[in-house]
Amino acid sequence: AILGAFDSQFLALPEEVLVTVMRDHQKYFAIQDASGKLLPHFLAVLNTDSDPQGLIRHGNERVLRARFNDARFFWETDQKKSLLERLELLKHVTFQKDLGSYYDKTQRVQRLCSWLNEQLKQRGVIVRPGVVHKAACLAKTDLTTELVKEFTELQGIVGGLYARVQQLDTSLPEATRLAIADAIYDHYKPESTDDSVPRSLEGAVLSIGDKADTIAGMFALGLVPSGSKDPFALRRQANGIVKVIAEKKLPLRLRELMQDARTGYQKSQAEKRFVDDQKYLESIETFFRERLEFYLRDVCGYAYDVVKSVLGADSDDVVDVLARAEAVKRVLHMPEFQAIGAACKRMRNILRQADEKGIAPATSAEALPDSAQEEKDLFTYLQQSGAKVEDYRKKKEYLPALQLLATAREPVDKFFDKVMVMADDQRVRANRLALLRTLLKEFSTIADFSEIVTEGKG
Incomplete structure (x- = not known):
């Protein structure tokens, strides 16, 4: 292994960007101090025993410096256009060939999140609707940024970082602006069963709304995962919905959620290609039951017969299923x-x-x-x-x-x-x-x- 260094001026860039460049693009280890603060050093694991003249180290430092310069250039270039100004650009970014643009998706997700806010309010869970609405409006705008085009794994995170530095609407209290930025930052979470759920309720609502919209559109088109084929990562997104509802203990029913998510596509160009409502609901219910079974068995560790027995009674209310499984x-x-x-x-x-x-x-x-x-x-x-x-x-x-x-x-x-x-x-x-x-x-x-x-x- 070789210990390399980079100019500390790059530490002005967000840690998420620097770590992504080092870890995901260069396969280096980022180094932190005892308090978890990023240091201007990296560790490269190489299949060589020595580097007596430092040539390999210098070569790696040079490559990393170039990557960091690119990232800084993208970051600075992106700031010339605010996230709100980027909203119109989403009309030219395709979500899925039959389901329209990311601008269309943004409008559907805003509507679905409003419905979710109302459902939660009726059941005693108070979410700040203004935060969710604004976050849903801006959540996908970072897809038009140079930084995300270069580092696609940072989508959502970049939007959250830009929302934080751009101040958004200065008429809003700072706490509200930060809450919007955090919801955008977290809305792809959880990206795996090991990943954490969004920190706030607003982030949780946006995460559920975004994922439910994608699943609803794909299932309505008949693009259902089969065997090992899941090109749109719908299983992962459904696992995410189940995990968020479970960990945030949200009183939501999956059938209602997915019915309302489908209504967002009414009067769209894609609707004439959709399968009928009954077929849609049957395939959605089977799919989410499988995801819930996976969550109960593989994530929570419940025995096979416990899972089968509680899902045999009802598999629509995630929090209720968990309570029954425990009993x-x-x-x-x-x-x-x-x-x-x-x-x-x-x-x-x-x-x-x-x-x-x-x-x-x-x-x-x-x-x-x-x-x-x-x-x-x-x-x-x-x-x-x-x-x-x-x-x-x-x-x-x-x-x-x-x-x-x-x-x-x-x-x-x-x-x-x-x-x-x-x-x-x-x-x-x-x-x-x-x-x-x-x-x-x-x-x-x-x-x-x-x-x-x-x-x-x-």
Whole structure:
């Protein structure tokens, strides 16, 4: 390895630019002091043992100096035109050949972010709408800058840096201007499962809006990722949406988000090429369910059957799915739930077989005069505990709800031990099928327990 140096005057450039040049373009290591401040030195790892005359070091320093001079030139040239003045230039930057320009995208994202602000406000989460609107307006303008054309990996970051130094609208308080700059800087985040989410709520809203708009447009055109093919990185962007919603604990539903994202394309040139609404929603729901499954398993580390069971109940509200997964994980070791998992599988099979034979359950279950005692006991359990479970569920208190459901084991076991569901008497049989259907529905509001692996954890 060779330790090189560069002129400290280059430290006037943003650290992000210098590190990108050194790390990504020259494959050097940037060097910081103990406090994390960048020093005017770099480390180059070379496949040579020595450099006695310093020729290799000087050569590397010369190359780096040229790259830094280019970066400084681009930075200074870009300042001659403000981000706001660059907005019109986005009309000439193509987003996707069928989906228009980045100017069109900017307008859609602004509209979608306004919708997101309103949804969050209705659910008690306050976002500064002016910050989001201005950040969404300027977020893509750095695509027209020389610095981003040269260092494409800095898109978003450059916009945030320029927004900070250009002061934007001087009538705004400094804190607001900085908040706009930060939201622009962060809006591509997270770019991987290891990357952090945007720092602010405003940055989070912009990040979600930008990604949802891209996914909606591509899916509406039928450009769905398949196998290893994902040319528009839609999986990564959907992973980003899930991670932001999860970590910021945002009360958003994925279906609503993606429905509204699609409406942004109404009356556009691309709309006549779109797949129908039903096909769009079905493919979007399948796609996001896969992304949510990936997040729960690979990022959060939940067991396969926990993930399958909670997604089997509902996979639309990310924060709620996580809360249910945590509750299920905590009760899964209980023998009651192993037994209930087996009972749910049995109920599902009986109901499926009855359906295949054209045997319908009664409209609702009741305690018939000639019902077996075990049947009456199970019906009584449902009446007494069902309302309490529902009350817990509405309050999202999933652990006590599951602990209450665990008490169903005894009446369920006795019912299956003593009662023949498919009785000869049509009225009795229909009533028992209705009882099983009601019970299965009761169990499946938090998690689909028929997905639980009852022998050995998966």
